[in-house]
Every structure is written in C-alpha cells, then in structure tokens.
Amino acid sequence: MNDIHHRLTQAADDEGVPLRTDFPDLLRRARADRRSHRTRVSLAAAATTAVVLAGGGFGLQALASSGGAAPDPAQAPSKSAAAEPRQGEPWVLPVDSYRITNTFGMEGGYYSSGFHAGLDFATSYGTPIKAITAGKITAVGYQGEAGNRIVLKLEDGTELRFHHLSAFEVEKGDRVRTGQVIGYVGSTGNSFGDHVHLEVRPDGRKPLDPVKVLAEHGVHVNAPKSRPPGRPEAPSGQTTDKAQWVRPVEGCRIGDTFGQRQDYYSSGYHTGLDFKCKYGKPIKAVTAGKVTAAGYKGAYGNRVVIQLKDGTELWFAHMSGFEVKKGDRVRAGQVIGYVGSTGNSVVPHLHLEVRPGGGDPVDPAHALAQHGVKVDLSD
Numbered sequence: 001m002n003d004i005h006h007r008l009t010q011a012a013d014d015e016g017v018p019l020r021t022d023f024p025d026l027l028r029r030a031r032a033d034r035r036s037h038r039t040r041v042s043l044a045a046a047a048t049t050a051v052v053l054a055g056g057g058f059g060l061q062a063l064a065s066s067g068g069a070a071p072d073p074a075q076a077p078s079k080s081a082a083a084e085p086r087q088g089e090p091w092v093l094p095v096d097s098y099r100i101t102n103t104f105g106m107e108g109g110y111y112s113s114g115f116h117a118g119l120d121f122a123t124s125y126g127t128p129i130k131a132i133t134a135g136k137i138t139a140v141g142y143q144g145e146a147g148n149r150i151v152l153k154l155e156d157g158t159e160l161r162f163h164h165l166s167a168f169e170v171e172k173g174d175r176v177r178t179g180q181v182i183g184y185v186g187s188t189g190n191s192f193g194d195h196v197h198l199e200v201r202p203d204g205r206k207p208l209d210p211v212k213v214l215a216e217h218g219v220h221v222n223a224p225k226s227r228p229p230g231r232p233e234a235p236s237g238q239t240t241d242k243a244q245w246v247r248p249v250e251g252c253r254i255g256d257t258f259g260q261r262q263d264y265y266s267s268g269y270h271t272g273l274d275f276k277c278k279y280g281k282p283i284k285a286v287t288a289g290k291v292t293a294a295g296y297k298g299a300y301g302n303r304v305v306i307q308l309k310d311g312t313e314l315w316f317a318h319m320s321g322f323e324v325k326k327g328d329r330v331r332a333g334q335v336i337g338y339v340g341s342t343g344n345s346v347v348p349h350l351h352l353e354v355r356p357g358g359g360d361p362v363d364p365a366h367a368l369a370q371h372g373v374k375v376d377l378s379d
C-alpha cells in the first residue's frame with residue numbers, strides 16, 4: 001500500500017493513532033463556522049420576511065390567510081392588533097415551490113411502519129425549509145431512515161418533524177418563529193430524491209395527515225387526493241434503480257481532485273477525490289456492496305472499503321466514526337460513517353477512491369459520472 005496521500009509531515013503524528021487529539025478544537029471551530037454562517041442566513045431570511053420583525057410575529061396572520069402573498073402595507077400590524085390576545089400562531093408552508101410526491105397513509109413495504117407517516121414535498125436540493133409555525137426545536141441531528149431531521153415542538157405539545165435535510169440552521173433548544181429558515185432540502189436517510197418529509201404528531205401520539213392539519217390553520221397544500229397503494233414514486237423523477245450511484249456526501253465542496261500532482265503525496269499524485277465537508281457529516285454508500293474493511297489504516301485514517309459485485313473497490317477515508325463493520329452488506333445511500341480528519345489529513349474531508357478489481361485507482365469523478373452522479377469540479 002503505497003498510496004499515502006496528503007501532507008507527509010503529518011504522517012508520523014497520525015500514524016497508528018485512532019483518534020485525533022485536536023477533536024474538541026475541531027468541533028469548536030466547526031460550531032463557530034456554523035454560527036457565523038447561520039447569522040448571515042438568518043439575516044437574509046429576516047429581510048425576506050420583514051413582516052415577522054415588523055410585527056413581532058402577528059403580521060404573519062395576514063400572510064398565512066392570504067396564501068403566502070406579501071401583506072398589504074395597510075394591513076401592517078398596529079399597536080392595537082399587538083395588544084389583542086393571541087389567536088394562535090400563524091402557519092405557513094415549509095417550502096415555497098414543491099410537488100407533492102408521496103401523500104400521508106400510502107402503503108408500501110418501503111416504509112418501516114408499512115405506511116407513509118408524513119407528506120413529501122419534492123423540490124430542489126438546498127431549498128430553504130421554513131418553520132411552519134412558531135415553537136421550540138427539541139431535536140436536531142441524524143437519525144437512521146429520517147436522515148438529518150428536525151423536531152419542532154409547539155406549545156400544545158404537537159411535534160412537527162422535518163426529514164432528509166441536507167443541512168441545519170437551528171440547534172436543539174432554539175425557539176423559532178413562523179417562517180424562519182430551519183434548514184435545507186436534501187436527500188439524507190431513506191430517501192430517493194431531494195425532498196422534505198413533513199410529519200405531524202400531536203403530543204407524541206400517532207401521526208396525522210399534514211394536509212388536513214395545515215388546512216385547519218389556513219394553509220392549502222396542492223396535493224393529489226389519493227394514490228393507489230404500492231411502491232411510492234421517487235421524488236424529482238430520480239430512479240430507484242439499484243445500479244444508480246448516489247453522492248457520498250451532501251452539501252460539500254470538491255477539494256483536491258484525482259491525479260493532482262503534489263510532492264506531499266508519496267505516490268506523487270492524488271489517488272482519489274476530496275469532498276470538503278463539515279465534521280460529522282454522514283457518509284453514504286455510493287452503491288450497494290459488501291464491506292470488506294472498516295478500521296484504521298495508516299494515512300487513510302478510519303477507512304471503509306466497499307466491494308461491488310464486479311470486484312470494484314470503493315474506499316472512504318479519514319472518517320470520524322463508523323456505522324458499518326466488516327462483512328456487512330450495504331445498499332446505495334446507506335450511511336456507513338461520518339466525515340472526520342483521521343489519518344493523514346489536515347481538515348475534515350472525505351477522500352473517495354475507486355479501484356476497479358481492487359487494483360490501481362481511477363478518477364472517482366469519472367466513475368461517478370458514468371453512473372449518473374455529476375460532480376462539479378469547478379468549485
């Protein structure tokens with residue numbers, strides 16, 4: 001194994017050390033990054049929903065009842081309006097443009113509960129997701145099939161759940177107002193296309209039909225009445241074909257590309273493709289296969305190797321943690337671990353290698369493109 005990459009000066013320190021000692025520092029830095037980013041985005045969100053700031057929340061009553069159109073300045077909240085008792089918080093749609101793909105109650109072996117417990121809004125990757133109404137964030141993070149999910153708890157105990165996000169704009173414990181951006185659309189967890197799955201659970205009880213609940217609060221959803229039971233449609237027209245590959249990480253920028261010549265690579269060139277991600281970002285199996293290695297491997301740090309049917313090996317390096325072990329069979333999109341900076345790495349990133357027949361590496365961007373996954377190398 002002569003494919004040691006990245007700065008060799010770091011190698012001696014990291015070789016054989018399963019965990020980085022600067023982990024708390026990295027985490028602090030990642031959080032600081034996130035905060036400054038969130039401030040910027042929140043300001044932008046505030047500007048577009050200036051009515052929230054102007055009316056302390058009350059102005060959105062008009063916004064919600066007028067179907068999301070900008071409120072007439074004549075109806076701007078006055079002092080007397082603010083003095084009146086609250087009629088309940090206003091509600092809005094979570095995304096501005098969407099296509100409802102899977103409705104509530106659809107049956108299918110696809111759903112672990114046997115039926116679809118929410119409502120799917122398919123829309124483009126990265127679309128901001130808004131808090132449907134005001135409440136408190138009680139959970140933020142990755143959870144199995146839900147992927148990156150947010151739980152928003154209302155005053156009456158009702159839980160609103162948002163699944164499959166690509167990124168978050170809130171933290172657990174945050175109080176949010178109606179229309180505030182809480183995260184971005186993605187396809188994490190058990191998802192076959194970019195969409196947000198919305199669930200409404202009153203006081204921890206069985207889920208309700210979000211279309212009905214939204215209607216009770218004056219928000220109309222353009223949803224098909226019903227769909228015959230069966231396999232759900234894949235949102236955004238994406239295929240559920242097993243041969244289709246998926247992106248290993250969401251919302252990350254491309255770093256060093258394949259073949260880049262640098263003297264800090266022992267082989268003289270970069271043997272993989274780097275995705276620069278936030279620490280802890282879930283890493284998905286690019287396609288189905290068998291895990292033939294999951295452990296610490298020198299300069300690669302924490303590494304997972306997935307062997308495909310045709311013998312091709314996919315290597316995932318520098319991970320902070322594992323979700324699979326040697327011998328596991330994984331399906332496309334299954335979370336296999338998390339982005340880190342273990343081994344010979346200076347910043348959190350995923351190093352992906354593609355090795356046909358387990359031999360010399362080929363360009364991962366090319367291999368991904370051949371399987372329908374476009375990677376923008378201009379970043």
Ligand SMILES: [Zn+2]
Pocket residue numbers: 102116118119120196197198
């Ligand atoms: Zn769903």
Ligand SMILES: [Zn+2]
Pocket residue numbers: 005256270272273274350351352
């Ligand atoms: Zn790399």
